[in-house]
Amino acid sequence: MLDSDKYKKELNHFLGNAHNILLICHVNPDGDAIGSMIAFGDYLQRSGKKVNMISPNHLQEFIKWMDGVDDIMIYTKRRKHCDEIINSSDLIIMLDFNQSNRLGEAEKTVMKTNIPKIIIDHHLDSGSFHDLLISDPLKCSTSEIVYELVTSLNGGEYHTDRFAEAIYVGIITDTGNFEHGNFTGTTFRIMAELLDKGIDKEKIFNKVFNNFEESRLRLMGYALYEKMVILPECRASYIVLTKEELDRYGYSKGDTEGFVNMPLSLKDVDFSSIIIEKENYVKFSFRSKGEFPVNSFAQKYFGGGGHYNAAGGDYYDSLENAVKYFLESLKNFRVCEE
Ligand code: 5GP
Ligand code: MN
Numbered sequence: 164m165l166d167s168d169k170y171k172k173e174l175n176h177f178l179g180n181a182h183n184i185l186l187i188c189h190v191n192p193d194g195d196a197i198g199s200m201i202a203f204g205d206y207l208q209r210s211g212k213k214v215n216m217i218s219p220n221h222l223q224e225f226i227k228w229m230d231g232v233d234d235i236m237i238y239t240k241r242r243k244h245c246d247e248i249i250n251s252s253d254l255i256i257m258l259d260f261n262q263s264n265r266l267g268e269a270e271k272t273v274m275k276t277n278i279p280k281i282i283i284d285h286h287l288d289s290g291s292f293h294d295l296l297i298s299d300p301l302k303c304s305t306s307e308i309v310y311e312l313v314t315s316l317n318g319g320e321y322h323t324d325r326f327a328e329a330i331y332v333g334i335i336t337d338t339g340n341f342e343h344g345n346f347t348g349t350t351f352r353i354m355a356e357l358l359d360k361g362i363d364k365e366k367i368f369n370k371v372f373n374n375f376e377e378s379r380l381r382l383m384g385y386a387l388y389e390k391m392v393i394l395p396e397c398r399a400s401y402i403v404l405t406k407e408e409l410d411r412y413g414y415s416k417g418d419t420e421g422f423v424n425m426p427l428s429l430k431d432v433d434f435s436s437i438i439i440e441k442e443n444y445v446k447f448s449f450r451s452k453g454e455f456p457v458n459s460f461a462q463k464y465f466g467g468g469g470h471y472n473a474a475g476g477d478y479y480d481s482l483e484n485a486v487k488y489f490l491e492s493l494k495n496f497r498v499c500e501e
Contacts, residue, residue: 177254181279184253185256187218188218190265199306201230203283215236218237218238220239220268225372225374250272255273255276257282257283257293258305259286284296284308285345286469307350309333327360334353340372393429398431399435400429401435401438402436404419423449433451433452433455448475452472463492
């Protein structure tokens with residue numbers, strides 16, 4: 164259990180002095196980033212606060228349907244307006260990240276202010292740009308932490324349909340519908356509460372996981388059949404996708420989500436990476452099962468981070484050089500049999 168009573172006191176101190184609160188999540192927000200932000204925003208608004216929510220960049224299709232997303236401003240679409248909102252807030256709450264570069268293009272404005280900042284997160288190794296850090300890497304999601312904080316602040320269970328849906332989405336997306344991540348008995352007790360309150364689990368599941376275009380499934384087939392490389396000596400797998408290949412399959416944002424997990428279903432593979440060519444850099448996603456700390460790997464070689472078994476990072480060079488560097492890094496980091 165989170166020590167919510169300890170945090171309650173500290174949070175109340177900040178909340179007591181704040182009326183105009185900004186919530187902001189990480190760039191390329193996932194279900195947990197948006198879920199935790201909408202849930203906490205809903206509670207704060209109903210407790211009489213003025214709440215603004217910003218996402219550093221656009222939202223993907225699988226979360227765009229959620230109740231509350233219309234209240235989220237997209238930084239890259241309305242920079243000037245967002246800058247004004249950031250600068251005029253009297254408390255900034257950052258959700259689901261702990262490195263300032265995860266604020267994307269909003270980083271400069273947020274980091275320039277001396278408005279008090281709170282981080283609520285579940286990643287390891289936090290930076291030091293906060294006034295209050297509420298973090299527990301043993302939690303499956305930031306949404307679970309927000310649920311416990313709100314229960315504590317509210318002096319008992321808090322419920323609105325929006326809050327319940329947002330928490331539910333955050334938990335099922337960060338655990339891959341209970342496939343991975345640090346979910347515990349507490350997670351299921353929260354799920355039980357949400358189900359008892361009548362959450363529409365089937366609707367949510369279908370909106371989140373069964374909502375893709377045909378082109379995405381074709382791209383997945385291509386990636387697995389033509390592009391998956393297995394390195395048996397390293398118990399590793401990687402998939403490289405070029406810009407041209409993505410275009411050929413009518414790629415839209417989020418289409419490659421989940422591909423990186425698939426090679427882990429192989430019995431002799433415990434490390435998997437997907438390497439995607441972007442406009443002026445290369446994006447790496449890493450997954451592992453068992454004892455392979457992909458967050459350390461991402462941090463050491465790719466200026467990134469994440470969780471023990473799920474992390475990511477970037478490399479600023481050509482795709483060819485990035486792949487070469489990746490293979491060298493892997494062989495430096497883990498013992499591969501000759
Ligand atoms: P994904 O591979 O799904 O993009 O990300 C997996 C995990 O790694 C997420 O928890 C995400 O926050 C983290 N992550 C992905 N890319 C980066 C990155 O460039 N920097 C950091 N610090 N974390 C990342
Ligand atoms: Mn998360």
